[in-house]
Amino acid sequence: MFTNRLRPVSALDDAVVKVHGAAHAMVPLVGETLHRQFPTGAWLVLTRPEKYDGHDHVRLHSVRGPLGETLHRFTDDGTMWEQLPAVPEDITALWSPLDPRNPCHVLELIDRVDVIAPYEIVDMLPEYALTAEEIGHQAQGGRTPLGIPLPCACRRPAGECLPCCGLSPCPVVCSECAPWQP
Known part of the structure; x- marks a missing residue:
């Protein structure tokens, strides 16, 4: 019969659920990795461009402490990023083939997660972790930075x-x- 070569719509639905689950599982990996690199950090801060230009991808901004203090700042254009601190081999292995010391690879993983479920997996940074400048910018209609929590x-x-x-x-x-x- 002709239909034996066809797949039901539920096969796609099942695959989407698995992909979303895998994407959600990457956020704790990123959080734990950055916690190992910045033990006093509480947030990996991400931004999106102010004006949507067809490339609304996230960008690395900074690692912040629990009260919003900046512990590490990424450059805006990503061209001069220094390697991040080393992490234990068991965590590094989970990143394969990516390198968790390479900020471009960290961003690549976060971007891959965000593409699967834009605006769904990575949440906005809580107000207590925002800088005064970000609060003012937000009050004027600017975008709120995003944050991936690092373990307590x-x-x-x-x-x-x-x-x-x-x-x-x-x-x-x-x-x-x-x-x-x-």
């Missing part, structure tokens, strides 16, 4: 640190994980 300093899942600080990710080590120092 205490290594607990997001939300479980609320008793110690109320921020997610937590900017301090929970008193249950390390002695509190006044």
Whole structure:
């Protein structure tokens, strides 16, 4: 029969679900990698161009601490990016064939995730992590930067640190994980 060579629409639906799941799984990989490279970091900050020109792809902006302080700044054009710090071999292996020390490869992975589900997987940076300039720019109709959260300093899942600080990710080590120092 002719239909034995055809595939049902559900085959495409199943494949899309798998691709979306794989894309979502890359965000924690990026977060953990950047946490290893910048242990005091809380956010990988991304931007999109102000004016849509047909290339609305994300761009690396900076790595920020828990209160919005910039720990590492990427150049705007990407031409002079220095290699990022090394990460353990087990994490490096997960990036193969990409190199997590190469900012262009970090951006490539994030861009691949974003292309699968634009505006769906990578969220806006929370207000407490925005700079005064970004808050003013946003108030004038500018785009809000995007942020990939880096793991909490205490290594607990997001939300479980609320008793110690109320921020997610937590900017301090929970008193249950390390002695509190006044």
